[in-house]
Amino acid sequence: MIIRNCDVVSITAEIPPGHRHLRTTVLLADGTELVLHEATVAAMVRAYTAIKTHPTSSTVKLTGRYLDSRKDGYAEWQLLEEEPVNETLPT
Numbered sequence: 001m002i003i004r005n006c007d008v009v010s011i012t013a014e015i016p017p018g019h020r021h022l023r024t025t026v027l028l029a030d031g032t033e034l035v036l037h038e039a040t041v042a043a044m045v046r047a048y049t050a051i052k053t054h055p056t057s058s059t060v061k062l063t064g065r066y067l068d069s070r071k072d073g074y075a076e077w078q079l080l081e082e083e084p085v086n087e088t089l090p091t
Helices: 038-053
Strands: 008-014 023-028 033-037 062-066 077-081
Touching (some): 023 038, 033 038, 038 062, 038 077
Antiparallel strands (some): 008 023, 023 033
């Protein structure tokens, strides 16, 4: 599925009552609602920033996995960067 910018009617970011973490709801023109947890959006922002600020890298891949040991307040399922892919932008 490719979601074009013109397919997005609205984006609402909020912390729902009784929760501590952000939820982001993307409403599409066809009525579909995508609700993303804070950790998912944060992972996407990390990947976006890594690509946009790196002088040559054009790929970042995040893979989900369970972690036995993690910081307090962090979910056991995390999207983590894989080893860098040797893809670069054309010079």
